[in-house]
Every structure is written in C-alpha cells, then in structure tokens.
Amino acid sequence: MLKTVKGPFSALSFPCLVWLACVLATVWFSAWPAQAQNQPVRVIAFGAHPDDCDLDAGGLAAKYAAHGDKVKFVSLTNGDAGHQTQHGEELAKRRRAEAEEAGRRIGIEYEVLDNHDGKLMPTLEVREQVIREIRQWNADIVIAPRPNDYHPDHRYTGVLVQDASYLVIVPSLVPDAPPLRKNPVFLYYSDRFKLPQPFRPDIVVSIDDVIEKKIDMLDAHVSQFYEWLPWTMGRLEQVPKDPVERKKRLMGWMSSETRNVKGPWRAALEKRYGAQADSIKYAEAFEITEYGAQPNEEEIRRLVPFFPAAAPRP
Numbered sequence: 001m002l003k004t005v006k007g008p009f010s011a012l013s014f015p016c017l018v019w020l021a022c023v024l025a026t027v028w029f030s031a032w033p034a035q036a037q038n039q040p041v042r043v044i045a046f047g048a049h050p051d052d053c054d055l056d057a058g059g060l061a062a063k064y065a066a067h068g069d070k071v072k073f074v075s076l077t078n079g080d081a082g083h084q085t086q087h088g089e090e091l092a093k094r095r096r097a098e099a100e101e102a103g104r105r106i107g108i109e110y111e112v113l114d115n116h117d118g119k120l121m122p123t124l125e126v127r128e129q130v131i132r133e134i135r136q137w138n139a140d141i142v143i144a145p146r147p148n149d150y151h152p153d154h155r156y157t158g159v160l161v162q163d164a165s166y167l168v169i170v171p172s173l174v175p176d177a178p179p180l181r182k183n184p185v186f187l188y189y190s191d192r193f194k195l196p197q198p199f200r201p202d203i204v205v206s207i208d209d210v211i212e213k214k215i216d217m218l219d220a221h222v223s224q225f226y227e228w229l230p231w232t233m234g235r236l237e238q239v240p241k242d243p244v245e246r247k248k249r250l251m252g253w254m255s256s257e258t259r260n261v262k263g264p265w266r267a268a269l270e271k272r273y274g275a276q277a278d279s280i281k282y283a284e285a286f287e288i289t290e291y292g293a294q295p296n297e298e299e300i301r302r303l304v305p306f307f308p309a310a311a312p313r314p
C-alpha cells in the first residue's frame, strides 16, 4: 500500500509528492542564476586618504550607484597630515566632512577610519579593520592600490588589502564579523609605476556619462584640490576663487585619463567596446589581482554591467 501524508497534501500519494518536490526544486534552481543576476553588485574600495578612491574609481562608483548597485569607499587614514596650515583633529574633522559630502554627491557610502595620515603601517590591528569592512559590506568586488607606490600610506593600503584577501573567508579570525562564504574579486586601481611590473589594464570602463559627477565628487574635497595639492606644486595663487571657475580647472586634471584612453588602455577598451572605443574620452582602468576569485568573461560582465553586449561569435 502506498504511504499517504497528513495535512494539506494528504490527498497525494508518496510518489506524487516526490515528483512535486522535484518540480519545485527544478524551478527553484533554474531561477537561481537569474536571481543572482538581479542582485545589486556590492563594491568596496580602499584608499589611504580621503580622496584617493575618488580619483581612481569615482567614475566607476557613480556608474554603479546610478545602476542601483552598492558602493562604499573607505579611507584607511583620516587625512590629518594633508594640509599646509591645518593639522591634527581640526583637519581630520574637515576631511571627514568633505569625504561624506563627496559620497553623498554620487550616492555612495564613505567611511574615514581614524588612523593617522603619513603613519599607516600594515599592522594586525589595521588588517583586522580591513577584514571587518570587507565582510560587513559582503563585497563582490574589493578595490585597492597596488603595493608599489611612492607614498608609504598607499603602499601599505595595498599590502593590507592583499593580506586580507584570503582571510576574509576564515571563520576563526575577526569573529565579530561573519566570514564571507565566497571570496570576492580583488582589483587594483591604475597607476603609472613600472617596477616590479607595470599596471595591466584588464578592465577599462568608459566614464564619459558620469565625468561631471566625478568632477562634482572631487570638488567636495576643497582642502585638497583647491588648497593642499596646488600648494605642494607651488601653484596655490593660480587657484580661482570663483567656485564655478575652479571646478572647471578640475577637468584639466582628467587629461591623463584622456591620454591613457588613446594610449595604453586602448586595446582593453576595444576588446569590450569594439568600434565605440574611438569616441571614448574618459575611462578608469583596473587590474584583476591574483588573489581572491578569478572571474571569467561572463562573470566580469555580470560584475561590471556597463559594457555593450558581447558580439556573437562568427
């Protein structure tokens, strides 16, 4: 005699229930990739100072935000050494407010940690801060500088994120933040350093549609782009007082991106934009690190959903 069950399915025989379970499982698992594709991409970017992420990934972040994805910028230091006349707590407070305003302008979160500017070291304490940030953001993508750079804070930010890249999935460490079940993709920002090897532009994204938003974001860092950086270059007197005029000047800073688009990033742009690469003026480039998940082309296009559809193979 066939077994029957009690409750709402009591009229069904056991084989019927097995069949029903199989159908439901098939429907559930076939729907799974579609669900995963509709999930917002979660990106966390680390910089040493409260404007580093903005310069290298502000355009990409603005694109993700407009697309409904989630981005957080984290500055590992509070920037309290980055000014010619202001210092310490007063400057840290000002720079935190500037960073928060920059994040607000493009619709992302911005956190400034309280480590001192110019004194960042790859300690266990800061490594654990980085692990906690990546886990709490449940990141799909983590972006950081390469660990070779002229500035020790930038260099150690690269080291710290590199050191966290495997440990984010290890449950015994940083037990107050649940470990990730899946290793994120770790990317490097672009840079100009040649040794021990030059930056490799694996993913280059056009930011022509958000260049104004990126400028708007940089414009929030008044202490940096209109005071400190011009001062370090001996050009403080040349900064216009008029807010509209000085914002226009920031656009000039983007000229290096324009040069890269025509030069070393061109092949990577052509790979994903085809003939459209000709008209791209501004872009941001990233290198896929050897640590963390290694995405194939399909995964890259899911995580960076800004490229034209792939041309069908002949």
Ligand SMILES: [Zn+2]
Binding pocket: 048, 049, 052, 151, 154
């Ligand atoms: Zn910096």
